[in-house]
Amino acid sequence: MEDIKKLEEFQAKIDADLKIEPKDWMPEEYRTHLQRQISQHAHSEVIGMQPEGNWISRAPSLRSKVVLLAKIQDEAGHGQYLYSAAETLGKSRDEYLEELHSGKAKYSSIFNYPTLTWADIGAVGWLVDGAAIVNQVSLQRTSYGPYSRAMVRICKEESFHQRQGYEIMATCALGTPEQKKMAQDALNRFWWPSLMMFGPHDSESAHTANAMKWRIKRETNDELRDKFIQKTVQQAEVIGLTVPDPDLKWNEADGRYEYGEINWDEFWNVVKGNGPCNKQRMRHHIKAHEDGTWVREAAIAYAEKQKSKQLVA
């Protein structure tokens, strides 16, 4: 009985658009849904450092090197706040990392695609961060307070990243014939995986109904994907690139683009671990974590020695 009353109060708060805070009562499913979603988001920021980091040493100008380094540093910072937000739900960062390493937790499949050329760094900023922003703008109004506040901060930085990515893409697209080819190739490879970032169709999505009821998500996967397509197609046209969708056309009457269907077999394949880089990304992360074990142990041992010295003194 008591739980039913609590649940009603909880839902009333949500319906009144009040934020749920860490110490508030929440249904267990709400907690686990958020633990899964926020940690997945944090892991994505961190794993995303790998494909982008792949080009720091080869960035074609010192300015572009500095911009890329600063961007990756921001992404790592986002990972850090998101882990902190996820920790308010009663699990430690170490536990979340164990779930990542065991394969229980996921990260965005987009980072299982390789960055093969410099233009891919443009595509990641423009398309991947562009898709992430559409999702994150919506999540600024999510019902869980710490997640919502993290999103407000993250959105500010992401919009810079998207502009920087577009700038790289535009510079290539408007450059020499080889650069233009590189830009078109990057768009060809990253377009569909970027659309897949929004997740399955609403009808296929296991988590959408609860997430909407609890206002964790404010818009559905399909609504967000549509927003992204409508704004991005025009950006491609402006720099003379062709979106690799033969069914894409402008519908004059509705004032919007119509588009083709995603290859869902590819989507599920990558989710299940068969993307070009799934194993590489995970091995890399686990190796860095394991190589760092002695460092973390030393830091703890040192801190404990200092503590006992203080006690003696």
Next chain:
Amino acid sequence: MDKKEALINYCLRLGDTSLILGQRMAEWCSNGPILEEDIAMTNLALDLIGQARTMLTYAGELEGNGRSEDDLAYGREEREYYNTLLSERPNGHFGETISRNFLHDAYLYHLYAALKNSKDEMIAAHAAKSLKEVTYHLRHSSEWMVRLGDGTEESHNKVQQAINDLWEYTGDLFEMNEVDNLLINEGIAVDMNTVKQAWDNTVNEVLTRAAIQRPEDAYMHSGRLNAVHSEYLGHIIAEMQFLHRAYPDATW
């Protein structure tokens, strides 16, 4: 050699050293022992490459042939790079990176502290700005030296070994030639013997706190002043320059 040639060479030494160490630090991206260190090391790389840009731009301006920072970074070969031998040492494990950086940060700290009084306004301004950054870098590496040196037996041994192995590259940091002599007379450069004394004090103080033994001075490698490097440098710059060189007509 005239004053201008000497000054260009001096700027390349400073710029190249920051660039190569920055390139090394960027290799740590996504490989740090904890996320916070990943962020810190990327930040060091950012500061260092920023420093390199200032000095390479200035070297290009002094030269007066229209070479930009990128022309200098991407257009020179191994035998035209004047970075310190220490800056190009491989990262190795975290303790090796921290040891290399500590020895190097202490060097740049005292070098910039002295150069901020340089009679060349650009060098003085660059030194003052870089000193603020390097103060933080030195604090970061010193704190880790102490934590690792006085942490576990394993971390202590790893760092002691790293310092022993790197020691033979520290002599190169303080060598001088006619460039230094000419610029010291002009009040532009500083006497590296003075920098060495200050460096010795910092290194001794931190190594003592870290319970790490200072190695005996023995044979020291040399090469920076004549742009004679280890084999590592060629690989660092080959990777760095590949795209820029592959598309010479492109702008990015």
